[in-house]
Amino acid sequence: MDWNRVEGNWKQFKGNVKEQWGKLTDDDLDVIAGKRDQLEGKIQERYGVAKDKAKEDVDSWYSRQRL
Template identity: 50%
Template sequence: MNWDIIEGKWNQLKGSVKEKWGDLTDDELTQIGGKKDKLAGKLQEKYGWTKEEADDQLNSFFRDKL
């Protein structure tokens, strides 16, 4: 998966990300800026997931969006 594309479309994708993971705030989404490691870290923090779980969730979610 090409995260450069996700970073470039981040402002368009933020709404979908917030819909999927509603515990993330608008400020956090702005700070994440489409960076996979930052988003995975926030998901781990908010949902208590391992890094692998967060990566799997992200890959599954964004595979359908691109």
């Protein structure tokens, strides 16, 4: 499975992302539009974590999704 499925079904995944990272706003999610690098960047910005930590968190979240 690759990230393209998340991008293609972003509207369905937005709720899951919001549950995981509640500090992300609806506007953030609209800007992200399913793009992984954008998601990682917003997580870094909102949570003040390093790039590696944001990537690790997204990897963990992604592995739990049923695609």
